Amino acid sequence: MQSRRPGLGFIFITLFLDILGIGIVVPVLPGLVEQVHGGGKESSAFFYGLLVALYCFAQFFCAPILGTLSDQVGRRPVILWSLFGAGLDYFLLAALGSGAFPWLNGIGWLIAARLIAGATGGNFSACTAYIADISPPEKRAANFGIIGAAFGLGFAIGPAIGGILGKFGYHVPFLVAGVIVMLNCVYGLLILPESHKPENRRKFQLSRANPVASLKGLRRSPLIFGMSMSFFFYHVAHYVYQSVWVLFAGYRLGWDTLEIGVSLAVVGIMSAFVQGFLGRKMLPKLGERLAMKLGLIIMALEMVGFGLAHNSLTMYLVIIFGSVSGIASPAMQGIISRNVGDDEQGWIQGAMTSLSSLAGILAPPLLTGVYAFFISEKSPVELPGAPFFFSAILVVAVTGIALASTRRGGNFD
Structure with missing residues (x-):
């Protein structure tokens, strides 16, 4: 069991630093787009949205x-390759922002x-599959909580660091x-x-491995299909934070921007506390199905x-009440x-990541469209x-689908 601990700790650090990097560049990426694009604010904003979609x-x-590749070659090479690609992206954006290379x-x-x-x-x-590999089935849900903890901490700290570094130029946060x-890649x-x-x-x-076939494979059983659809619509609903929080x-x-930044930091800290600590205590006691039901009900009320x-x-x-969701x-x-x-x-976690990416494509225009209509004349x-x-x-619908999918058969407690 002791040999498993370094792996789990590294996965937390990897995810945290990954999200920290994303958070660092959030405040300055729109400015870099405007600088490189050279157009007005409206056209630059449109192009920024296009880059997010891409x-x-x-x-x-x-x-x-x-x-799927990680199911054959292992998780380690895929994780390291992904880290290298992220680093290459940041260095390329830093070079673009510096203007040092005409x-x-x-x-x-x-x-x-x-x-x-x-x-x-x-x-x-790959990191989620890694957690599944090193966790006994009864502890997987609790250990998956470190993913949310890493996300919460990364987004709580990253934008603040990025805002400070951005004062020295658009390229500095990316660097x-x-x-x-x-x-992190070398450490791994x-x-x-x-x-x-x-x-x-x-x-x-x-x-x-292709996304269409991967998603079709989710129809293998009513439980997997129902839970996958629940997972997708859960993420669509959750994108309300990224899509309209600032506008609302x-x-x-x-x-103002400071108050918004503080509020998002509080959201991140509470998320890290619940998923990294409280959730790991609650999940084994409640069981996965009851914990899911309770979390979704609280999210709907939130x-x-x-x-x-x-x-x-x-x-x-x-925010405090809803963090338990x-x-x-x-x-x-x-x-x-x-x-x-x-x-x-590896396959199932890749399919889940595809679903969350699809939610990231569809949810922002949907939710901002709803917002724009209801503040218009x-x-x-x-x-x-x-x-x-x-x-x-949506969350109420997710709750119904998830509970119906797990009512008969399957392994979930």
């Missing part, structure tokens, strides 16, 4: 390939950098993020043990609370992981909280 598209297509300029390089990042962004699926990721090369046993290896099949907080509450909030105190009370995601992942073989963990009533109410309805 990243998600590349991840959607490549995550199943990397996940030949390295223009929209094409921006697109290339984002495609590289998306194509090698399969470390999430720092690149160095962090490359050091020296320290990280392989988790996927040779007897559990599965030959790579392109028919299973500025419009309804009059928050979304309604945000939609109704008219002041800062209410928002923070809802973080136990739902690792519980769902635990149920899905339990019900596939050890030789398919076309709306019969001004309702800036409408995207949160929409997400609450």
Whole structure:
């Protein structure tokens, strides 16, 4: 058992540093796009949205390939390759931002950098499969909680660091993020043990690795299909944070960038606490199905609370209460992981990453569209909280689908 600990610790550090790097560049990426694009704010904003979509598209297509590949060659090489790709992306963006290389300029390089990042962004699926490899089935859901903890801490700290570093130029945050990721890659090369046993290896099949076939494979059983659909719509609902939080907080509450940044930091810290500590205590006691049910019900109430909030105190009370909903995601992942073989963990996690990437493509325009309509003159009533109410309805549907899928058969407690 002791040999497993360094692997789990490294996976947490890997995911944390990965999200920290993403968080560091969040405040300055729009400015870099505007600088390189050379157009006005409107056209630059559109192009920025296009780059986000390109990243998600590349991840959607490549995550199943990397996940399935990890079932054959092991998790370690895929994780290290993904880290190297992320570092290359950051260094390329740093070079673009510095202006030190006159030949390295223009929209094409921006697109290339984002495609590289998306194509090698399969470390999430490989890291999740790694956790499944080294965790007994009854502890997987609790250990999956470190994913949310890493995300929460990374997004709580990263943007603040990026905002400070951005004062020294657009290229500095990208350079720092690149160095962090490359050091993590070297550390992994020296320290990280392989988790996927040779007897559990599965030959790579392109028919299973392409995203369409990978998602079709989710129909193998009612439980896997139902839980996968629940996972997808859960992520669509959760994208309300990335899509409209800033818009809603500025419009309804009059928050400035500092207040918005603080609120997101609190969200990240609470998420890290719940998924990294509280959830790991609660999940073994509640069982995966009950923890999922409880988390989803709290999330639905949380979304309604945000939609109704008219002041800062209410928002923070809802953030604290709603953070307990973080136990739902690792519980769902635990149920899905339990019900596939050890030789398919890379494939299933790649498919899940594709679903979350697809949610990242579809959810932002959907949720911002709902927001824009309900604050426009076309709306019969001004309702800036409408995207949160929409997400609450989705979560109620997710709860019904997930509970129906796990009512009979399967392995989930």
